[in-house]
Amino acid sequence: MSSPAPHPFAIANFRYLWFSRLTSMFALYAMMLILGWQAYNLAREDMGVAASAGILGLLGLLQFVPLFILTPLVGWVADHMDRRWIARIVLGSQAAIALTLALLTMSGEISLHAIYVIAVLLGVCRAFLGPAITALAPNLVPKGSLPRAIALSTIAWQVGVIAGPGMAGPLYKIDPALPYLVCALLYGLATLAIFLIGPVARSAIDRSRGPFRQVMDGMGYVWSNKLVLGAITLDLLVMFLAGATAMIPVFAKDILGAGEIGLSLLAASPAIGAVIVASIFSFAPLSRNVGNMMLIAMAVFGIGTIGFGLSTSLPLSMAFLALCGAADMFGVYVRSSLIQLHTPDDKRGRVNAVSQMTISASNELGDALSGGLAVLFGPIAAIVAGGAGAIVVTGIWSRLFPQLGAAKTFDPPDDLDPDPLPDRKQSSNAT
Numbered sequence: 001m002s003s004p005a006p007h008p009f010a011i012a013n014f015r016y017l018w019f020s021r022l023t024s025m026f027a028l029y030a031m032m033l034i035l036g037w038q039a040y041n042l043a044r045e046d047m048g049v050a051a052s053a054g055i056l057g058l059l060g061l062l063q064f065v066p067l068f069i070l071t072p073l074v075g076w077v078a079d080h081m082d083r084r085w086i087a088r089i090v091l092g093s094q095a096a097i098a099l100t101l102a103l104l105t106m107s108g109e110i111s112l113h114a115i116y117v118i119a120v121l122l123g124v125c126r127a128f129l130g131p132a133i134t135a136l137a138p139n140l141v142p143k144g145s146l147p148r149a150i151a152l153s154t155i156a157w158q159v160g161v162i163a164g165p166g167m168a169g170p171l172y173k174i175d176p177a178l179p180y181l182v183c184a185l186l187y188g189l190a191t192l193a194i195f196l197i198g199p200v201a202r203s204a205i206d207r208s209r210g211p212f213r214q215v216m217d218g219m220g221y222v223w224s225n226k227l228v229l230g231a232i233t234l235d236l237l238v239m240f241l242a243g244a245t246a247m248i249p250v251f252a253k254d255i256l257g258a259g260e261i262g263l264s265l266l267a268a269s270p271a272i273g274a275v276i277v278a279s280i281f282s283f284a285p286l287s288r289n290v291g292n293m294m295l296i297a298m299a300v301f302g303i304g305t306i307g308f309g310l311s312t313s314l315p316l317s318m319a320f321l322a323l324c325g326a327a328d329m330f331g332v333y334v335r336s337s338l339i340q341l342h343t344p345d346d347k348r349g350r351v352n353a354v355s356q357m358t359i360s361a362s363n364e365l366g367d368a369l370s371g372g373l374a375v376l377f378g379p380i381a382a383i384v385a386g387g388a389g390a391i392v393v394t395g396i397w398s399r400l401f402p403q404l405g406a407a408k409t410f411d412p413p414d415d416l417d418p419d420p421l422p423d424r425k426q427s428s429n430a431t
Contacts, residue, residue: 005144008152013140013197018156020193021133024091025160027186030168031098032122033267034179035059037172037260038105039115040249049254050375055112056246057371062116063123070127078131083139086132087194090125095187097121102180134336139200147337151281154332158278158325161271169264230401231294231335234394238298238331242305242390244324245270246370250379256314269318270325277329290334291407295398297330302390309383338407 008014036056043052078086097118104110141149171178245267252263304327307320373382398405 005142005148008141008145008149011141011145013200014137014149016193016196017133017137017140018152020087020091020190021153022156022160023186023193024094024190025157026164027094027098027160027183027190028164029161029267030164030179031101031183033165033168033263034172034176035101035115035118036246036249037169037263038110038176039112040253042110042112042115044253049250050378053247053250053374053379054371056249057369057374059115059119060246060371062119063126066120066123067127070124074128075131077128078135082200083132083136084194084197084200086128087136088191090129090132091187091191091194094122094125095184095191097125098180098184098187102177102184105177105180136200140197147333148282150336151278151333154329154336155275155278155282158271158274158329162268162275165264165267167264168267169260173260226401227338227403227407230397230404231338234294234298234397234401234404235331235335237393237397238301238390239328240369241393242302242324242386243370244305244308244321244383244386247374247379247383250374251317255379256312256317258314262314265314265318266321269321270328273322273324273326274329274332275325277326278333281333289408290338291404294331294334295394295404297327297334298394299391301327301331302387302394305387305390306384307387309380309387 009018036059039055039059040052043055047055101110101118104114137149137153138146167182168179171182248266249263252258252260252266256262256266258266301324304320304323308317308324311317311320370379370382370386373385377385
């Protein structure tokens with residue numbers, strides 16, 4: 001009789017990874033909120049509401065382009081280099097970016113063009129960091145602990161989404177450069193935590209074929225595994241159509257009149273719902289009807305987006321965004337668990353790179369879509385139409401990919417062993 005899988009927090013290396021994720025997400029979302037706020041206010045000096053909303057969409061597009069271009073490279077790098085060193089270099093670079101933003105703000109040299117350059121650099125950093133960090137987690141915990149580890153990692157992410165924007169607005173009121181200085185410190189702590197992660201066992205690396213062939217193998221695996229393909233593309237389209245976060249500065253300033261404090265509250269609201277759901281999963285992992293739960297959650301996400309677009313009350317807008325966050329958490333948890341457990345370790349970097357590209361496409365290109373529709377039809381119509389589109393897409397995907405609804409558990413096929421580390425190898429990291 002096999003022993004139960006250890007709790008992820010019983011493994012020291014996972015604790016370091018979790019702390020790094022918490023602090024880096026705190027910094028990222030604080031920095032992105034203030035970047036958007038500064039960009040919108042700079043644009044409003046010369047433009048109307050609709051055109052300024054388009055600037056926020058452009059920021060998303062500028063982050064996506066480098067990620068799209070680099071996706072084949074970063075997946076291969078994550079499968080062939082030490083994933084810890086990739087994370088260390090990228091997190092250190094993000095600390096330097098935060099310090100640069102602080103200096104530009106303090107000197108009064110911050111401008112839309114400077115923000116555009118920073119957005120591109122952040123896109124490059126996120127392109128390399130995402131596949132490495134995501135593929136690293138399954139190397140630190142045994143297969144049986146992975147769904148719970150994913151829930152805990154998502155808690156760190158969503159707490160960062162709450163706490164980052166929650167502190168960014170008030171700190172900005174004290175001094176516009178202060179949020180960036182705090183972000184630089186947090187990125188430094190995240191880098192230090194990755195340095196504390198000890199040697200990590202990996203599956204054998206295939207060196208018999210060239211990089212291009214191996215990149216194509218990773219993309220081919222995604223295409224051939226309809227469950228993985230359906231989960232990735234569903235998230236891509238739903239978040240692409242129904243992304244409302246880029247418009248939060250517009251709603252905070254010109255629709256709800258909520259100012260910097262309201263900006264922080266709105267930005268943090270989705271994460272509140274997500275943390276509640278993730279906390280439940282960390283204690284009681286989802287184990288039945290996982291595919292149908294993801295489909296239902298994506299439809300609920302669309303409903304919440306429509307509600308946010310129509311609301312004229314700050315508390316009600318926060319409630320709808322919290323509902324969106326809770327629904328998105330269901331989708332993230334199920335999708336991540338299915339992808340990680342249905343992908344061999346030697347392909348995880350490349351498959352996660354494809355997944356990251358689609359996630360970024362849905363987020364950053366979704367921001368660009370929302371901004372473009374806001375220019376043409378206004379921000380409210382853009383958000384409502386996106387939410388309705390997400391509901392329609394979910395219904396279509398449930399028919400196109402019956403494998404999603406048929407996924408009752410996270411268990412991978414019997415011939416797939418995505419766990420490179422037998423449970424007995426984890427004892428050296430447990431405390």
